[in-house]
Amino acid sequence: MTPPSHPRTPAMDDDFDDALALANGTAGLDAALGPAPGGGPPGASRETGRPAAVGWAEARTAARYAARPGEPAELPLPGALGHVLAEPLPALTDLPAFDTSAMDGWAVAGPGPWALDDSGPGVLAGDTPERLPDGHAVAIATGARVPDGATAVLRGEHGFAGGGRLTAPATPPHGGDIRPRGQECRMGDLLLPAGALVTPAVLGLAAAAGYDRLTVTRRPRAEVLVLGDELLTEGVPAGGRVRDALGPLVAPWLAELGADVVATRHLGDSASALRDALTGGDAEVLVTTGSTAAGPVDHLRPALRELGATFVVDGVAVRPGHPMLLAALPDGRHVVGLPGNPLAAVSALLTLADPLLRTLADRDPEAGPGPARLAERVQGHPEDTRLVPVSHRRGTATPLRFHGPAMLRGIASATALAVIPPGGAGAGAPVHLLGLPRN
């Protein structure tokens, strides 16, 4: 589909990608490809001598610094999930806010035996009990406020009540089974710093500490534009057409990276529909799929140029996915162009969309599974970084089969993508891993 005019896509490179897939990413590549042409600087195009696409790490850095975090917004607790705190979170109360019984039993004052008023249910959670005189006991429930004057809580299984008396083989130690006020925090203590991700546990803590709303960084709104007349949105592919694999994949992946996806739209291969979509809507980030090469219906780059966009990243020295792009529209919105080959699109998600969205959502740029050692040698591209689906466990990453640019079978059972430097990496070599959404 792509004429040889594209600056970064000589046909040999695509032979290379397919050969890598056939060779299972490890041995046998040289046989599949024949002798590799002579080396050159990373990212340089040896065949054409034209300027190279940027290196993989450089592209990620450019994407990370292409935007600034969103504005702060005050959201009710449920809506704040998945956002990042824009302000530190101080406790609005002591926690616990009062001396609390840690067990079901009796609150006791002083050493036993104790006089027991057993006329009612005792002190329940939510009650405001009266002062307990020395030598007295009162039944108490877990979580109930301990009466003033109580010196300990005696667990139900450690005492014997009857005839208006409570006895125990041993008096509980002073403060026993009482959670003292402020044990977890004092009012004003910093519970979490600005920048913390609001997880379900954070929502619980915030509620416990008295919050109804949280001040968080607004998540970027993203819209997915799926390009290609050949795509079917349902049923078994037939008649030379293929199922849209990226519509279902991209939106939840963007959400996992911190975006609110407002829509996924199928635009076919219409240049005018693409231009309209790039100029309309209120999403700050437009993520397109397909149309990144220079084929007859690859309208993305021409449309962006026509709209006066600035190319932040225009091709990346990475396999798969090297025609990927990141552009800024004149109004400041960003366009991430994912190639149509599905694994190439995943590569572009992790290379460009991930750092851009993390910055916009103010998320940790370095989050990921950390490094691992390769279980076996992985063949490299002579000049470009490779991203290879792996399964990693206990610090060892095993490369997976079916990692061709058009395949999703490998990535679907992968736990990470391993970053293979130009030239490859041997068995036991440490490699950087990129995490994948797990739900």
Ligand SMILES: Nc1nc2c(c(=O)[nH]1)N[C@H]1C(S)=C(S)[C@@H](COP(=O)(O)OP(=O)(O)OC[C@H]3O[C@@H](n4cnc5c(N)ncnc54)[C@H](O)[C@@H]3O)O[C@H]1N2
């Ligand atoms: N002459 C050359 N042709 C191509 C080169 C090259 O260097 N010279 N580069 C190849 C590389 S690498 C990639 S990656 C692709 C990029 O293609 P586009 O981004 O323009 O995407 P399309 O041409 O529309 O589609 C490519 C391929 O992917 C399939 N596709 C597209 N969208 C989807 C989708 N949503 N779900 C499933 N599959 C999809 C499409 O049917 C094609 O098979 O260009 C190469 N060409």
Ligand code: MOO
């Ligand atoms: O082969 Mo293309 O590298 O991006 O799929």
